[in-house]
Amino acid sequence: MCVFCYPELEPKQRVRMSNEYCMFLQLEDAQSKGGQLEGAGLIVPRQHRETVFDLTKEEWMATYDLLQDVKDYLDRNHQPQGYNLGWNCGEVGGQHIFHAHFHVIPRYKDEPLTGKGIRYLFKGSMNRREVTE
Template sequence: MSDPDCLFCNIVAGNIPSTKVYEDDETYAFMDIAPAAEGHTVVVPKTHTKDVLEADPAVYASTAKAAQAVARRAVDVLQADGVNVLNNCGPAAWQTVFHLHFHVIPRYTDKSKDSLTLPWVPHPGDLDAIRAIGEKLAF
């Protein structure tokens, strides 16, 4: 099942060229053409799924498993010093292609290979407010 208007569905179908990194029956991974770091890869399910909230759990699991394999390969082959595995869900979370995907971004202490910076500076929050929100989220 694919969406003919979806960029990632067209990449999976071979209608748009990509540099394949990994493929199995359920997933496809390819090099990002606007990389945040050397080796930045995008991992997608072959089945069109809008985002993490709408994903069938099996589709989500197979995509996460492929992202983990790509992350391990980046550390082993590219000798990355670390790796970020990111998912953006919804416009407010910076999702721009509405097909579930994970960005696997190798991280390097050598900043000539890595331009990604932390988008926020963590600092302690209000513990009472944190507890109250945690209670709302609990199930």
């Protein structure tokens, strides 16, 4: 059974807000002030969709609408100075749970990796591909 289709399967996971097509889920640890992933959560479609490419137009729009509400909530309760937003698609893309989920990660100016965005991991020398002919 899928922990995003049935959020109650993960005892530390909470539905913080939702609309007709999607939910914003957070683990309890995300509420800890100063924690590594303070405020972070996921927007997931209510219907099981394997990746973002499988979302309906209605689910896309509902994700957008919920993201605006989530940002208001996080700004009020956690006061981040920035955000990283993203989807992992497929095993090679880093997806570990095969139900589409949109990461909403607040960023704070006192983090050791302040100013490092999503591309930071991919641009490093550790991620260079072997050139083959």
